[in-house]
Amino acid sequence: MGKQSEAEYLWNSGPFRVGIVPRGGAISRIDWVRPDGDGVINLLRPVDEFSLTSGNPSHLGCFPMVPFANRLGYAQFDFDGKTINVPANRAPDPHAIHGFGISAVWEIERPTIDTIRFSHKHDDPQTGFSYTAWQEITVANGSISIEIGVRHLGREPMPYGIGLHPWFPAGEDASVSFIAADCFGTDDGKLPTTRTVIDLGRDFSDGKMIRHNKGLDVHYSGWHGAVEMTWKDRQLSLLLEASDTLSNLQFYIPENGETFCVEPVSHVPNVHNRPELKKFGDVRVLGYNDTISGTMTLTPGLLARSDDSLVDDAEEPVGRRDYSLVD
Known part of the structure; x- marks a missing residue:
């Protein structure tokens, strides 16, 4: 069941309430009813009326990346003997970023009870690039999953990549843990250049506090497909898992430290122009009617309460955030 407004469609299923903004195919919120009956927690970063009506999905909670993820160098690449030029969509940055889906209006179909x-x-x-792309949200067994997929409809094959770009709230007690095999150095345009070792500053295998790592923006390959997040002040744990298609991970913490992103994606950014990086995560060439899809699943839980003063900080934003830091 849901209701449609100009900016946001709300859908309820099980313990979750989801907000969808058709412009950009973005998710504005994923509210989770606490199993202890003590309120509701928004699993994504909170948004306000400005972000809902801005027309910029980077201001919202989660948005799709299709037909490529993250940055594409100088908005072009060579494929099948031709130079393909795509819009450079974040002036004055010369690169394309996050694909075409973020500038499209997505059509919402009639929901079922759990999808x-x-x-x-x-x-x-x-x-x-001629395609139909979809997102499908499913609620089951206390988890919520988002599938992103694309079907190529062009006569000639084309290379495709996909990803999801969730934003999570940070704060003094937020921590993140995940395991990966490799990461990448970048140039001044934030494009990956070479594979490099995961040094201490980029190793999150044992978990690290977000507040100690502001300004981090790193791409990982050989990711184990799971990220564990905790917020002690919110008494919240959140497990993010991704299907094998989403084999890579982009991890971003803005300088202000108010939010962070763990983005499951299918390929190394700008791999279209860096063939030596293909073995670390490549785009997939699709022929007519071929598809690629991947799923991100979020499973929330409550941390053991160690102090009666712990309360849910949750839900509604106070004031207006600094929207200059988007990715």
Whole structure:
């Protein structure tokens, strides 16, 4: 069941309430009813009316990346003997970022009790990208899953990548833990250059506090497919798991430390232009009617209460955030 407004569609299923913004195919919130009956927690970063009506999905809780994830160098790449030019969509940055889905209006289909699906079509003969993309949210067994997928509809094959870009609230007690095999150095344009070792500053295998790692922006491959997050002040734990297709991870903490992203993606950013990086996560060439899809699953839980003063900080934002720091 849901209600439609100009900016946000709300859907309830089990212990979750989800907000969807059709412009950009973004998720504005995922509210979770605490099993102890002590209120509701928004699993994503909180948003306000400005972010809902801004038209910029980077201001919201989670958005799709299709037909490529993260940055594409100088908004072009060579494929099948042709140079493909795509829009550089964040001036004055010369690169393209996050694909085309973030500038499209996604159509929401009639939901079932535990599933809701929304999609958009894209057809550009100049680039060769002709496709239908979808997101499908499913609630089951105390978890909520988001599948992102794309079906190529063009006559000639094209390379595709996908990803999801969730934003989570930070704070003094937020911590993150995940395991990966490799990470990458970047140039001044934030494009990966070479594989490098995961040094102490980029190793989160034993968990680290977000507040000690502000400004971090790193791409990982050989990711084990799970991220564990905790917020002691919110009494919240959150397990993020991804399917094998989403084999890579982008991890970003803005300088202000108010939020962070752990983004499951299918390929190394700008791998279109860096063939030596293909073995660490490549795009997939799709022929007519071929598809690629991947799923991110969030499973929340409550931490043991160690202090009666712990309360849910949750839900509604206070004031207006600094929107200059988006990715």
